[in-house]
Amino acid sequence: MHWRCLVMTMRLIRGKATTGVLLAPLAWAMAALAVGFAPHVPYFPPWITAMTFASGGWRLLAEHRRWHLPPLWLRALLALAALLGVLSLYSSINGIVPGTALLALMAALKLLETHRRRDLYVVLFIALFLMLASVLREQALWSLPYLFVALLAVLVAWQQVARLGQVLPASRALRSAMRLGAHALPLLLAFWILFPRVPGPFWAVPTQSGVGATGISDRIEPGSIASLIRSDAVAFRVEFDDALPATRDLYWRGPVMETIVGRAWQASDYSGTGRIDDEVSFVGESYRYRMTLQPTGQFWLFALDIPEAWDHPKARMTPTQQLTVRRPIDQRTVLELRSYTEFSIGTALGPQTRRRLLKLPSGSNPRAQSLGAELRESSASVDEFIGEVLELFASDFVYTLEPPLLGQHSMDEFLFETKAGFCEHFATAFATLMRAGGVPSRVVAGYQGGEVNPLGDYLIVRQSDAHAWVEIWRDDYGWTRIDPTAAVSAIRLESGLDAALRSSGQRGLGGWLDFAWLSGAGFTWDAINARWDEWVLGYGPETQQRFMRWLGMDDPRWDKLAFALGIAALGCLGLVAFQLARRYARPRPDDAERIYRRALRRLRVALAPHETASVAAHRFADRYPALAGAGQSFFDRYQAVRYGGADDVPTLEREARDLIGAARRARATATKPR
């Protein structure tokens, strides 16, 4: 008992001793940890990186110099400090970023107590989880190559840690890791393609796995779209089955805003309002297309104006013909849709709804309100009223990406003072004037146009294509789209924003964005990105179903997929077993040896395994005296090829053939009765 107390006390003063045995595997495990850690460095505060590397370096030195490891109390203190550090930094340990930080610190501390081989496995497992965390946070084009390299590094390290004898030479370990990887690759692909993907999360996760809400918002006020325009980030890519619609028809419908709150127009929450859908009747031809949507962190999808059908199982259409989902889009999402660009929506408007859609905040924008009322009174019909307003915009207003800032009564200031604005200024002003004139109106946000990538034959829609337009209610047609921006700058809708700005003598987008790259290499790059987004990042339940149907599996349910996966996995493993059987097969005799042995059999010359070719030559000459010369030549050549380094297998083979033939003839004549 006393003795045990003494040991405990010693433990308090100094930790376990090191022996230097672990030096090589420890270094390998640390290399794997560094590879797993690397993508996190830009996201961590420097002290986490510093602490991890410092403890790793110290641990290696300790193993090298046979120092004692730090005692338990010191490690506990460090662990507590790390926990408090993370808590003070992120105020939580839940979520990917704080969790990763904590994991990295725990790895650093784990290094300080590794004194057995088993502890090194913990380091390797942590490296794997760090890799997982890095792809949960961001999925870039380099992520997959990174995963490959990192996995290879972990495999090499894993072998060295698992190695019972002396660690393998690095090149040997790398070769063997690559062999493992190559054998695993077909199986990985089978899992990837066939493992049944199930939509939706199983438990609540922080809604954004590092993906902030981007792009169009469901709230528009003067200036909100203009700020988006400066980004050339891709919003989504669209591949049409047939011909593209005209650019002026490419209205990508997003949030529909019916309510004014302060300066902003806002989309309503329709869940549970019980409002009946407006009936939509489609006109003209439909367009089928596939859309790869970048993660937005928002609760809606985009569609070419009014979609008739879509294949996202969780998407619903609101009464305002907007596609919404219950969970934010935080992954690349691939959708297949069918849309119409011509349609009419709704047949009647109830009095209550009409009142709501005419509502303007009392006391705000008094001049705009009276202007709207005046214009409506002076015009004979709604059409004329619309015409008047558009005429007003066309005559006196400037389309600019750098609109002056607006104050409290933003519409009044815009309409009567600054008279310069971007699409959201015109849309909100137009909608306000319509309501003031007694015409129900709403603002629609989304994207307009897009750019065709000739290489992939698809459309790229960027944040810089963000747009806002208006829908007004006409008692005869229902909801009708009016794009007031067209009145100010028609070229915006035909040829895009850059052209519109340049044609009005303004600085084009080139001031913020360099579109020069969009030719050649740029398009190639985007085409690669598009395929990547669609087939790798966007390979989810929908894409899988589509791909399986394309492969000819009808109704690809999960059980069918699981069955196919089982078959494929067995096939892949069979292939691996076959490869290994070949690898561990007995070494094949080389060609010369094979020819020689076969010739001996066919010449009926018996030779024990230890007897040499010269013995064989003698025996041959005894048996076939007439062929002694040819035989000598063959056996000499065999020795030259096999042992002398002569590279003349074809001649050897020919001589063997000739000799076997001659010997057969000689035997035939010998047995013939004379």
Added chain:
Amino acid sequence: MIAAERVFARATGALRESARGWAKRRQGSDHGRVELSSRRVYILPNLVGLTFGLTAFVMLLGSMNYNNSLAFALTFALAAIGLVAMHHTHGNLSGLVVRSGGAESVFAGEALAWRVVLENPSASDRFDLCVTSDDDAARPVDVAATGSTAVTLTQPAPRRGRIAQPRYRIRTGYPLGMFVAWGWLHPTSSALVWPAPAERASLPPPAAGSAGSLNEQIGDEDFAGLRDYQPGDAPSRIAWRSLARAGDLSTKKFAGAGAGPIWLELAHVDAVNVEQALSILTRQLLDAQEAGLSYGLALPARRIEPDCGMAHRNRCLDALALFGHDDAFDSR
């Protein structure tokens, strides 16, 4: 806690024992060269492998929850690597050829060293092979392509008699240490353990009527001078010190050397029991051999005529080892 552990250990021990019995019944005994064909290589994941599987499963749940494609890729890569590693571990062992080489006889109380030769007939190296008769850690060996490596299995031999080589297994975890593949070998070879020699014992006098003068006392301690070295003299009797001093080889002559044969008889040994008597006989035998005497061995059931030399010594020791055992005598 400890009781539970003991129960667990007993349960797993029983399970393990029955598995071994099953393997023995299935494979039979192994003579000479044995190839560990794939049907006699067993494989199971170990703790690391199970943890690895659990990790992949947790990652799968995470990937499904976040519906994250690259996380799926990582998860599937791990799963695939695990499955492939199983085949690699199996392949590292299956096809290995094992030769059980028997062991040299030792005295009781020493350890038998069983020779096992691992031959690798394939064109690819094999790594981290542990040869072990119990489950303790064994020093791992590698076997190069088309090469072979010899290992020894030590086994304590506390009692005299014939000892059969215990079954042993060859185990490997290469390359990733997630699976352990093993094959059982049930060799048929055996070795003899000679009785432990007693501390000291005096030699009996030469047999009556044999040649030799009476004034020469028998005893290996009685140094009687040097004679010239003749080929065939035992190294232990060469006067090394004189070689160092004078530079020529001489052989020590002892009183009694060249004396008539002595008989080592169990019946004449004064001991409390048979085992002790055998120990004393062993000591006498060794001393007589050392002294270069010609000696015979007389046991109740067996009589070995006087002779000298190592072969004679071993034959006598074998007889002592097997004394009283039903075992049929053979020269090994």
